[in-house]
Amino acid sequence: MSPRTPQQFEEIRTRRIDQIKQTALRLFAERGYTNTSVSAIAREAGVSKGLMYNYFNSKEELLHAILEDALALNLELVTRLQSVSDPKDRLRQAIEAVFTHVQQHVDYWRLFISLAFQPAVSGIVQRVLDHMPQAVIDFAIEAFRQMGHVDPERDAWFFAAALDGMLMHYLQLGSRYPLAEMQRYLMVHFVDSTE
Amino acid sequence: MSPRTPQQFEEIRTRRIDQIKQTALRLFAERGYTNTSVSAIAREAGVSKGLMYNYFNSKEELLHAILEDALALNLELVTRLQSVSDPKDRLRQAIEAVFTHVQQHVDYWRLFISLAFQPAVSGIVQRVLDHMPQAVIDFAIEAFRQMGHVDPERDAWFFAAALDGMLMHYLQLGSRYPLAEMQRYLMVHFVDSTE
Amino acid sequence: MSPRTPQQFEEIRTRRIDQIKQTALRLFAERGYTNTSVSAIAREAGVSKGLMYNYFNSKEELLHAILEDALALNLELVTRLQSVSDPKDRLRQAIEAVFTHVQQHVDYWRLFISLAFQPAVSGIVQRVLDHMPQAVIDFAIEAFRQMGHVDPERDAWFFAAALDGMLMHYLQLGSRYPLAEMQRYLMVHFVDSTE
Amino acid sequence: MSPRTPQQFEEIRTRRIDQIKQTALRLFAERGYTNTSVSAIAREAGVSKGLMYNYFNSKEELLHAILEDALALNLELVTRLQSVSDPKDRLRQAIEAVFTHVQQHVDYWRLFISLAFQPAVSGIVQRVLDHMPQAVIDFAIEAFRQMGHVDPERDAWFFAAALDGMLMHYLQLGSRYPLAEMQRYLMVHFVDSTE
DNA sequence: TATGAATGAGAGTTCATTCAT
DNA sequence: TATGAATGAACTCTCATTCAT
Structure with a gap:
């Protein structure tokens, strides 16, 4: 043989x-x-x-590998969105993508939050976790600036809060949460209502 | 002696x-x-x-006792607010109270979130945790209804999302987060702008 | 109670x-x-x-504690011998003490040798192990010098080799080894024969 | 192919x-x-x-094979030396051979000692280890007897002690040990000084 | 002949909990 | 009321050995 x-x-x-x-x-x-x-x-x-x-090599390295995978997915999404020139379209697609992603990968998101609020895990994990939220903020600031907002930074933080709050509620309540309706409302509020 | x-x-x-x-x-x-x-x-x-x-009697009972204390504080707050008849005033005071509370008791809030996203701890803890978010929603629905909103439930969920998102961001970023500004903006957006 | x-x-x-x-x-x-x-x-x-x-705190710390005890015993012996002014007497008492000690604490000596030839144990242990052999050499050089030897250093190394060789053989063979006779011979050879 | x-x-x-x-x-x-x-x-x-x-077939069998090789080398040396009829020459050549060997095969010697003082490895290994020291003693007794010593057995043990002590020190200290000088001195002491 | 994936027993270590005092 | 010695189950991790290919 x-x-x-x-x-x-x-x-x-x-x-x-x-x-x-x-x-x-x-x-x-x-x-x-x-x-x-x-x-x-x-x-x-x-x-x-x-x-x-x-x-x-260790339980922690396993965790790290999982987080790296998620990070790679994220990076891919950001890259894809950056090629959309119209800021409203870009924002629209971003919201669409995030809501789809969170529904398809509930596990990833639950894990992120639980890790983010349990700092004892270790430095290497923390570094991976820190990447993501900032990326969302920067993305939103850029979009709102291009959309001519007066205070794009404040609006970006508000947008991020509403978005993350919705996702958090969804992750907690599951199907009892009106995710689709909230997504629609977010869209209306931050994209379509703006002129 | x-x-x-x-x-x-x-x-x-x-x-x-x-x-x-x-x-x-x-x-x-x-x-x-x-x-x-x-x-x-x-x-x-x-x-x-x-x-x-x-x-x-056990480590978990100690946790339970801590959570009960927090629940009691919450209940007290809700009771106090219920005596405010004007819905806008009530909402205003609620926001004020929550933002003050989260700054004074960062530990409570961090613990809640980490427990909420680590459900294996046990049923008894879970039950305590479930009380709180629902209370906020119900409170907001009632206020918005009295304020004559067309869809008070949707607005309540949106309000809760923005609020919880802000608090989450603050717990993550600490003093780097513009908490005061966001509080002001939340107030403007959900209380003062409405007529 | x-x-x-x-x-x-x-x-x-x-x-x-x-x-x-x-x-x-x-x-x-x-x-x-x-x-x-x-x-x-x-x-x-x-x-x-x-x-x-x-x-x-760990298996290695346990080992360390054991070695420290042995080191303390050794130090005590050296201190006691240093108060003997006549070099021949001092050497005689040293031989006497070592042969007595090795018979009473076979375990210590076996452990030392096995550790000395298994370097992977760790630095902290190695440092403790290095103390002892050098002390014997220095002790013998000083004695031979005072006894007027032409090349005290060479004689000290030879003495140490014979001594350690005997102890090693004894530790290997146990009661089958003619320890008492070898002790007598060592005494004759390195102390009494010299004038 | x-x-x-x-x-x-x-x-x-x-x-x-x-x-x-x-x-x-x-x-x-x-x-x-x-x-x-x-x-x-x-x-x-x-x-x-x-x-x-x-x-x-196992890790231990691999060790066994290594030890057997060493044993064979040893046997070969003993056989070669036995053909030397003059006992002084024979002793001289033996010392020469051992000092050369230990310098060329530090690994073998370190391994032997560490195994000898860690008996738990197993019986089969122990048996191989026991062969060698005894061979040295027997060899020396025979030589000293032929050289007309009064107490060849005692002298053989003393010789073996000095020899093994030197080798042990060398294995511990490496190049810091005056191996050549000690070899010379051993030669002088046990071969040339005797008449 | 040759590979390395796969196993399972056992290693060192931690920790919630009990209990004699 | 108050202590911390003591336990044992469960933890993370290692490694000699087996085996399908």
Whole structure:
């Protein structure tokens, strides 16, 4: 029997890594990072505890890998939006994208918030977490400036507060929250009503 | 050494309990509930672990007691506000009260959010946590209705989102967040601009 | 029931610490440091694993504490010998003391050698280990110089080699080794034969 | 690609085995047997863990093989020396050979000592270790007897002690130890001074 | 022959909780 | 009321060994 090819090994690795990351994300989001044991992740992912450590040097590195994935997704979104020249369109699409994203990746968002409010995790995680909120603010300031707002910074903070508040409420209440209606209202309020 | 009177005992009890709850609140807020050990609380509060278990049957009961205190404060606030008959005044005072409270008790608020997004802690805690947001919504709906809004429920949710978003941003960024300005803007937007 | 007095606690602590250190020393000497698990130490010492960590922050700190004890004993011996003015007497008493000591504390000596030849243990341990051999050499150089030797340094190294070689053989072979005879011969050779 | 001949296979085998043994010896000597992982040996030897287990059934068997090699070398030396009829010459050559060997194979010697003082490794290893010191003693007794010593056994033990002590010091101190000078002195003392 | 993914037992360590005093 | 010694379960992590390919 000839040994597996490097490609075969690579494929196995990739599949397992994804499997573990997905399971870990779900559990971290459900129970919090500290409350989730490595044993639980391994059990739910259907692998042995030992195998996890073949792919991730520590529980924290696993968390880091998950956050990096999310960050990459975010970056992609921002890049895509930057090519939209009309500021209203850009804002519209951004709202659309965020509301879609939060509904599709509830786990990511829950995890972010719980990490953001539990600073003991570690510096490396904190650094990843800090990237995101600032990006939203900067994005909004730029859009409102182009839209001719008198005080774009204040409006951006207000917009960000309303947006994040809605998302937070949705993450807390789930389907009981009128997300679609709030999205529509946000759109009306910050994009369409402005002239 | 005359034996202590019952009153003295009671006073000692109360003081000790407060000491423990304050220390625990601070540590829970700083490090997260799970990341805070009972030993650490006892050490920082200057009491023995054994004594802690005289007053609280478990770590979770200690958390519960802290949350109950917060709930009581909240209830008190709501009761006080309900005596204000003019809805605009009532809303104004509510905003005032919340912004003041969050600045004076950052620890409470940080703890709430971190618990809200780490549901595994336990049912009893969850039930306490659920009380509060709903109270805010109901309060706002009532005010907006009295103010003659067309869709008071939608406006209440929007108001709550903006408010909670601001508070969340403040808890994250601390003094770097323009809290006073946002409070003023919130006031203008949801109270004074409405006619 | 009144609580235990600080003295009572202190006594308990001291007794337990001694108990654990003695057991650990024996096992470390028998099996080597790395081969001895904390569980084994706890089991043989008749305490729980957890208790060990009340007294020592880590397995390595336990080792360190044991080595410090040995170092203190050594220092005491050196100090005592320095008050002997006649170099021959001093050398004689030193040999006497070392041979007695090695027979009474086989465990210490086995542990030292195994640690000295297993450098991975850690810097802090290494530093403690380095103290001792040099002390022997310096001691012998001084004595031989006072005894008028032509090349006291060379003689000191030779003496140290013979001495350490004997001790090593004794530690390896135990009662099968003619320790008393070798001690007598060492004495004759390095003290009495010289004039 | 013509299929490899059996000789080629055999050559590959031998080369691989040597490679693994050399790497293992180095790591065992540097870090100690217990502190060296099979993975580390495989990695540093540039082979897979699986292949290692093709050649050696266990980590301990690998150690055993290394020790057997050393034993064979030793035996060879003893055999070679036995053909020297003059006891002084024989002793001289033995000292020469040992000092040369220890300088060329520091790893072997460090490993031996660390194993000798960490007996828990296993019986089979212990048996191999016991062979060597006894061989030195027997060798010296025979030489001193032929040289007409009054108490050849005592002198042999003294000689062995001085020799092993020197080697131990050298292994500990490395180039800081005056090995050449001590070798010369040993020679003078135990061979040339005797008449 | 050769690979490295996979396992599971056991390592060191932490911590909520109990209890004798 | 008050102490902290003591426990044991659960934690994160390591590693010799196996095995499908």
